[in-house]
Amino acid sequence: MLARLARLLAGSTLILGLGCGGPQQVPPECPPTATERVEKKGAKTPGSATVADAEAFLKQVEPELLELWVARERASWVKSTFITHDTELIAAKADEAVMEAVARRAAEATRFDGLKLPAELRRKLDLLKVSLSLPAPRDPKKRAELARIANGMESVYGRGKVCTKYSEKCLTLDEVSEILAKSRNEPELLAVWEGWHKIAVPMRGDYARYVELANEGARGLGFKNLGEIWKGRYDMSGDAFEAEVDRLWEQVRPLYQDLHCFARSRLQAKYGKKKVKDGAPIPAHLLGNMWAQEWSNLMDLFAPGKDAAAVNFEGALKEKGVDPVGMVKYGEGFFTSLGLTKLPKSFWERSMFKRPMDREVVCHASAWDIDFEADLRIKMCIKVNEEDFTTIHHELGHNYYQYYYRHQPALFRDSANDGFHEALGDVIALSVTPSYLTKVGLLKKEGAPGLTPLMNRALEKVAFLPFGLVVDKWRWDVFAGKTRPSDYNRAWWELRRKYQGVAPQKARGEELFDPGAKYHVPANVPYTRYFLAAILQFQFHRAFCKLTGHKGPLHTCSIYQNKEVGKRIQAMMELGQSRPWSEALKAATGEEKMDASAILAYFEPLHTWLRKENRGKTCGW
Numbered sequence: 001m002l003a004r005l006a007r008l009l010a011g012s013t014l015i016l017g018l019g020c021g022g023p024q025q026v027p028p029e030c031p032p033t034a035t036e037r038v039e040k041k042g043a044k045t046p047g048s049a050t051v052a053d054a055e056a057f058l059k060q061v062e063p064e065l066l067e068l069w070v071a072r073e074r075a076s077w078v079k080s081t082f083i084t085h086d087t088e089l090i091a092a093k094a095d096e097a098v099m100e101a102v103a104r105r106a107a108e109a110t111r112f113d114g115l116k117l118p119a120e121l122r123r124k125l126d127l128l129k130v131s132l133s134l135p136a137p138r139d140p141k142k143r144a145e146l147a148r149i150a151n152g153m154e155s156v157y158g159r160g161k162v163c164t165k166y167s168e169k170c171l172t173l174d175e176v177s178e179i180l181a182k183s184r185n186e187p188e189l190l191a192v193w194e195g196w197h198k199i200a201v202p203m204r205g206d207y208a209r210y211v212e213l214a215n216e217g218a219r220g221l222g223f224k225n226l227g228e229i230w231k232g233r234y235d236m237s238g239d240a241f242e243a244e245v246d247r248l249w250e251q252v253r254p255l256y257q258d259l260h261c262f263a264r265s266r267l268q269a270k271y272g273k274k275k276v277k278d279g280a281p282i283p284a285h286l287l288g289n290m291w292a293q294e295w296s297n298l299m300d301l302f303a304p305g306k307d308a309a310a311v312n313f314e315g316a317l318k319e320k321g322v323d324p325v326g327m328v329k330y331g332e333g334f335f336t337s338l339g340l341t342k343l344p345k346s347f348w349e350r351s352m353f354k355r356p357m358d359r360e361v362v363c364h365a366s367a368w369d370i371d372f373e374a375d376l377r378i379k380m381c382i383k384v385n386e387e388d389f390t391t392i393h394h395e396l397g398h399n400y401y402q403y404y405y406r407h408q409p410a411l412f413r414d415s416a417n418d419g420f421h422e423a424l425g426d427v428i429a430l431s432v433t434p435s436y437l438t439k440v441g442l443l444k445k446e447g448a449p450g451l452t453p454l455m456n457r458a459l460e461k462v463a464f465l466p467f468g469l470v471v472d473k474w475r476w477d478v479f480a481g482k483t484r485p486s487d488y489n490r491a492w493w494e495l496r497r498k499y500q501g502v503a504p505q506k507a508r509g510e511e512l513f514d515p516g517a518k519y520h521v522p523a524n525v526p527y528t529r530y531f532l533a534a535i536l537q538f539q540f541h542r543a544f545c546k547l548t549g550h551k552g553p554l555h556t557c558s559i560y561q562n563k564e565v566g567k568r569i570q571a572m573m574e575l576g577q578s579r580p581w582s583e584a585l586k587a588a589t590g591e592e593k594m595d596a597s598a599i600l601a602y603f604e605p606l607h608t609w610l611r612k613e614n615r616g617k618t619c620g621w
């Protein structure tokens with residue numbers, strides 16, 4: 001799922017020797033050929049490993065992995081679209097097989113550690129070692145236990161229901177999300193918020209065990225803990241990566257704080273200063289979203305003028321009778337307008353677009369690449385609204401990326417870094433502007449004047465930034481043992497208060513497990529990718545808009561129908577993961593570093609307005 005972005009791969013033991021061209025129990029001594037002797041100059045590790053061995057090794061490993069990945073994707077698809085005891089166990093088995101193979105192969109690959117190799121081979125070997133999102137211990141029993149826990153936690157999340165006095169039946173996450181988006185009845189908001197957080201309580205013990213087992217797996221691969229593997233995928237050291245992320249956050253922090261200050265005062269006007277206190281964090285259940293990660297559902301409260309409705313096209317979607325498939329067609333239409341391919345027939349036949357009524361499924365939106373060729377699918381419980389319209393573009397971005405890197409060798413069939421995968425579809429969605437919506441008949445007139453569309457975007461993108469950091473800052477500390485199970489909830493809320501400036505209405509004790517109420521925690525999907533994507537997509541947008549010759553503010557630019565931009569995007573996608581991400585970034589934008597100046601430039605007109613609005617207020621928390 002998420003293109004094997006959430007790969008469950010894990011570790012095991014046996015270090016097999018690879019002899020002169022094939023796997024063997026005992027490596028024989030093979031005399032190097034003349035060319036190999038040249039290549040081997042400077043090699044630190046003695047022994048029989050040669051460049052040709054490494055090449056032969058990868059020739060075996062890549063098809064072997066591919067076959068196991070495909071089997072895992074199929075099992076995982078069936079489980080996620082039909083959660084039962086059996087499908088969960090079948091999926092866990094398929095995960096185990098990948099975990100075992102990757103760890104075995106990664107261990108074997110250490111044989112080439114000191115060998116001077118052509119860049120492509122070295123990169124593949126490096127990628128193999130960090131490709132494990134969930135490494136397992138050497139012991140097969142522990143490996144099975146970890147695979148079962150991981151699959152089980154995701155299912156608990158998928159099955160989660162909220163029962164409150166406000167509705168007769170218990171509600172799904174999609175249903176309570178709609179209440180959080182639309183209701184302004186504070187006690188009801190609190191009830192559904194608390195109700196959803198209860199679903200995570202049974203995961204608490206499992207999560208602690210999963211951390212132990214996954215860390216044991218990571219250590220088996222030579223990493224200090226699981227967090228070090230996740231941080232080790234960015235062509236730099238884990239410490240350097242953390243520093244990068246902090247640097248980017250410092251760039252955008254003033255913008256977030258000004259948005260927070262403004263939002264708090266509007267919420268005070270709505271709910272009163274007793275509920276929303278001066279100088280204090282905002283209550284987490286009042287921001288229109290379960291995790292307070294995106295605030296766009298509060299446009300009615302936050303629009304700069306009285307024209308909030310002018311950017312809302314949910315009404316138009318409903319009036320036109322657009323159904324979930326119709327929504328996806330709009331998405332595809334944008335990609336094809338750039339000169340990119342149509343989605344394959346099988347995509348329309350095999351995707352899951354709606355919540356089925358007769359079975360439990362994992363509704364959290366995701367994009368799949370079942371056979372690593374063209375069996376592309378999305379899995380989503382689409383509601384006809386703006387938020388899902390945007391998410392569809394996000395998911396299709398994954399599918400297009402997957403489609404265009406399919407010619408790469410297996411180990412390169414991924415994005416430049418995971419932030420790129422998340423950013424691709426978002427770049428398209430940034431071009432879903434009032435003028436685009438007018439063109440495709442979803443807004444009557446481009447009328448939405450002034451800052452309203454930009455505020456709408458800020459509530460989605462700027463509000464998200466700190467949450468994009470918090471999830472993994474929490475997990476990095478948990479994996480490193482800095483946060484113990486007895487402190488899970490305290491540490492979670494400390495980070496949410498520090499970065500997001502939100503807090504729960506009432507104290508949350510350690511009998512609860514609030515991080516587990518966010519999909520990516522039970523599902524073991526790293527999260528910093530979304531923070532990176534939030535920064536990167538504006539760099540792409542700025543560069544692509546320059547290519548279109550756009551004049552005027554960045555937020556009014558749409559790349560719709562621009563074939564030049566389409567070619568630029570296609571070239572980047574085709575590279576897959578074959579080159580360091582800075583090269584892919586350079587090819588697409590001319591820039592080599594991740595840099596928040598683009599997002600700041602995009603929101604500058606709004607930021608100027610916010611500063612004025614906030615004058616005389618005490619900001620911060």
Ligand code: ASP
Nearest residue numbers: 002365366367391394395
């Ligand atoms: N849209 C979802 C999210 O980003 C899933 C995904 O990454 O595709 O969590």
Ligand code: SER
Nearest residue numbers: 293394464519520530
């Ligand atoms: N899709 C991600 C999430 O749902 C980031 O927006 O959290």
Ligand code: ZN
Nearest residue numbers: 002394398422
């Ligand atoms: Zn995604």
